[in-house]
Amino acid sequence: MIRPDELAPTAGWRYWLRAASAATLVVWSAGSRLVGGLVVISLAAGLIMPATAWLQRDVLDSLAQPGGPERHAGLGDHGLLLLVLGLGIAGVAATVLPQIQQYAQSVQRQAVAVALYDRAYRAVESWPGVARFESPVFADKLQLTGQLAQGSAGSLVNSVLGVCQALLTTVALVVTLVLISPLLALVTLAVQLLAVAASMANARRQAQLQVDTGHRVRRQQSYGSLLRSDVAAKEVRIFGLGGFLRGRMLAELRFVNDAERALNRRIMRAESLAGALSAAVIAFGLLWTVARVADGRLPVGDVSLFVMAAQGMQGAMYQIASALGTVIQSVVLFGAYTDVVSAPPDLPIADPPVAVPPLRRGVTVQDVWFRYDESHPWVLRGVSLFIPAGTRLGLVGLNGSGKTTLVKLLCRMYDPQRGTIQWDGVDIRELDPSALRCRIAAVFQDYMSYDLTAAENIGVGDLDAIGDTDAIRRAAMLAGADRYIARLPEGYDTLLSRVFSSRTSRNSTTAGVMVSGGQKQRIALARAFMRGGRDLLIADEPMSSLDAEAEHAINSKLADAQDGSTCVLISHRLASVRAADNIAVMSDGTVVEEGTHDELMCAGGLYARLFSLQAAGYGDTGSAGPGEPAATSVKATR
Numbered sequence: 001m002i003r004p005d006e007l008a009p010t011a012g013w014r015y016w017l018r019a020a021s022a023a024t025l026v027v028w029s030a031g032s033r034l035v036g037g038l039v040v041i042s043l044a045a046g047l048i049m050p051a052t053a054w055l056q057r058d059v060l061d062s063l064a065q066p067g068g069p070e071r072h073a074g075l076g077d078h079g080l081l082l083l084v085l086g087l088g089i090a091g092v093a094a095t096v097l098p099q100i101q102q103y104a105q106s107v108q109r110q111a112v113a114v115a116l117y118d119r120a121y122r123a124v125e126s127w128p129g130v131a132r133f134e135s136p137v138f139a140d141k142l143q144l145t146g147q148l149a150q151g152s153a154g155s156l157v158n159s160v161l162g163v164c165q166a167l168l169t170t171v172a173l174v175v176t177l178v179l180i181s182p183l184l185a186l187v188t189l190a191v192q193l194l195a196v197a198a199s200m201a202n203a204r205r206q207a208q209l210q211v212d213t214g215h216r217v218r219r220q221q222s223y224g225s226l227l228r229s230d231v232a233a234k235e236v237r238i239f240g241l242g243g244f245l246r247g248r249m250l251a252e253l254r255f256v257n258d259a260e261r262a263l264n265r266r267i268m269r270a271e272s273l274a275g276a277l278s279a280a281v282i283a284f285g286l287l288w289t290v291a292r293v294a295d296g297r298l299p300v301g302d303v304s305l306f307v308m309a310a311q312g313m314q315g316a317m318y319q320i321a322s323a324l325g326t327v328i329q330s331v332v333l334f335g336a337y338t339d340v341v342s343a344p345p346d347l348p349i350a351d352p353p354v355a356v357p358p359l360r361r362g363v364t365v366q367d368v369w370f371r372y373d374e375s376h377p378w379v380l381r382g383v384s385l386f387i388p389a390g391t392r393l394g395l396v397g398l399n400g401s402g403k404t405t406l407v408k409l410l411c412r413m414y415d416p417q418r419g420t421i422q423w424d425g426v427d428i429r430e431l432d433p434s435a436l437r438c439r440i441a442a443v444f445q446d447y448m449s450y451d452l453t454a455a456e457n458i459g460v461g462d463l464d465a466i467g468d469t470d471a472i473r474r475a476a477m478l479a480g481a482d483r484y485i486a487r488l489p490e491g492y493d494t495l496l497s498r499v500f501s502s503r504t505s506r507n508s509t510t511a512g513v514m515v516s517g518g519q520k521q522r523i524a525l526a527r528a529f530m531r532g533g534r535d536l537l538i539a540d541e542p543m544s545s546l547d548a549e550a551e552h553a554i555n556s557k558l559a560d561a562q563d564g565s566t567c568v569l570i571s572h573r574l575a576s577v578r579a580a581d582n583i584a585v586m587s588d589g590t591v592v593e594e595g596t597h598d599e600l601m602c603a604g605g606l607y608a609r610l611f612s613l614q615a616a617g618y619g620d621t622g623s624a625g626p627g628e629p630a631a632t633s634v635k636a637t638r
């Protein structure tokens with residue numbers, strides 16, 4: 001098993017290179033024509049400022065020439081007219097281009113966010129196992145990927161172009177300053193470069209802070225979502241957890257804020273110093289230029305040219321610094337994204353995989369050892385079982401004995417560290433996991449209820465038949481959910497959620513319904529039954545929330561639902577597994593007893609003890625005689 005935290009390290013030039021190429025790929029795939037358009041607009045925008053500075057200087061010089069005002073009276077001079085016209089066009093372009101640029105940037109931002117989410121979630125979906133979903137490292141990286149998609153990724157192209165645009169402006173303005181004084185140009189440029197270097201270092205620190213506090217942000221969001229959750233609302237109220245959770249949430253937020261504030265103070269000091277230095281250099285340069293103009297060694301227009309060029313350069317350098325900051329931040333976060341999209345499958349996939357034939361002989365579990373992590377104790381310790389095709393295995397045992405873990409391994413959500421699980425004699429590691437799962441239907445102990453309609457909640461059990469209302473109704477009938485669903489306000493089209501509302505017409509919406517615990521479980525069962533005809537049906541505590549009548553009905557219909565397939569039924573209600581062809585009793589990660597109900601009762605072991613305890617409970621209440629439990633029974637106790 002590949003450990004979830006074996007993801008790429010987050011430092012070094014390779015990391016940066018990988019992240020930068022991933023960023024380029026995503027941005028390009030999101031729309032190459034858009035990138036081209038943005039490049040052209042940015043280049044044009046980058047040249048407006050220097051062009052304006054030159055035109056302005058020429059106008060002033062032209063007016064300051066001896067006899068200038070008289071010569072240009074009424075703007076009869078074509079040269080001056082053209083200069084003024086040029087200034088006007090530059091002014092219009094300076095106001096219109098940013099609007100176009102902003103619109104194109106917003107379109108591009110959206111396209112990049114879609115591309116990012118698409119690629120990241122495709123990658124997540126492609127992992128065959130579930131171990132990565134239990135990895136905090138992976139959760140942090142996904143969190144950062146989300147932040148990237150919603151934030152800096154979309155601004156990446158803009159920022160890179162912003163840097164290019166500002167560089168273009170800077171080069172033109174430096175040339176301008178060199179014409180006034182090479183030394184002045186050099187000093188002004190050096191001070192501005194210093195400011196940019198400081199900003200870049202700060203941007204890197206900011207990005208690193210985002211990475212370092214990612215887990216804190218996740219915790220803060222987790223507490224926040226508990227405070228908003230419809231599921232948690234009852235416990236939050238009955239135990240008065242609101243203040244406690246809010247306190248925890250704010251503590252995380254304050255921690256992140258404190259770290260951010262400390263960094264921002266540092267940034268404020270560095271940037272103020274750089275700004276003051278740059279302003280001082282410009283003031284000195286202005287003094288120098290004015291003195292030269294007064295001496296008559298420079299034309300008067302050079303004062304305006306210097307002011308515009310120096311301030312323009314300051315602005316351009318500020319733009320470079322902030323755009324580079326976004327680039328750096330994006331690239332750091334793209335590193336997390338790259339780890340997500342380029343992580344190898346969390347379970348090895350055979351190449352080429354063996355085709356998964358219909359189950360003929362059965363499933364063999366052979367000396368399987370498993371633990372969730374190397375630092376954890378063994379959960380399964382040499383489990384061996386044979387489940388003949390077409391039979392029903394009842395799997396029982398105390399809490400934590402490893403039953404759910406075993407069925408997760410049967411579905412290949414994890415691989416055992418030792419031993420094998422075979423499908424008709426072929427190790428399931430040789431099979432394509434998705435092809436294997438096509439042959440399995442399951443209702444897990446922690447089954448899902450989706451914020452979808454009743455029909456969709458069942459239909460997602462077999463996406464190919466999600467529109468087949470007859471199939472959905474049949475599955476609902478088998479699970480005893482049909483009558484209840486038919487009585488819902490909109491029948492099968494009723495939304496099973498109170499956190500969304502369904503749109504019934506253009507202007508009206510109706511609230512969804514909240515299903516009861518047992519109804520939710522029946523719908524989860526129906527979802528598994530949608531996959532009728534699958535080879536292996538796994539049901540992990542499928543009746544834990546059902547009423548006695550429903551449990552009895554489902555027990556009697558299970559054979560229909562099983563429809564000749566092989567079934568593994570886990571239940572603490574031992575009456576439910578009584579009719580199984582074989583019952584395996586698990587304790588502390590091993591199978592300690594195996595046999596039919598009668599054989600196990602005769603053996604007088606753990607099963608017999610648990611069964612008698614439940615039966616005695618019913619004896620006490622008078623609902624069933626000893627050894628004759630009714631269809632419902634109490635849960636096994638330790």
Ligand SMILES: Nc1ncnc2c1ncn2[C@@H]1O[C@H](COP(=O)(O)OP(=O)(O)OP(=O)(O)O)[C@@H](O)[C@H]1O
Nearest residue numbers: 134372379397398399400401402403404405406445
């Ligand atoms: N995802 C997981 N990561 C780490 N440990 C786990 C995980 N899932 C289960 N465990 C541990 O594995 C052990 C077996 O759990 P499992 O869910 O298989 O028991 P079970 O027999 O199904 O219990 P129950 O009857 O309560 O459903 C438990 O000690 C549990 O804490």
Ligand SMILES: [Mg+2]
Nearest residue numbers: 403404405445
């Ligand atoms: Mg379990």
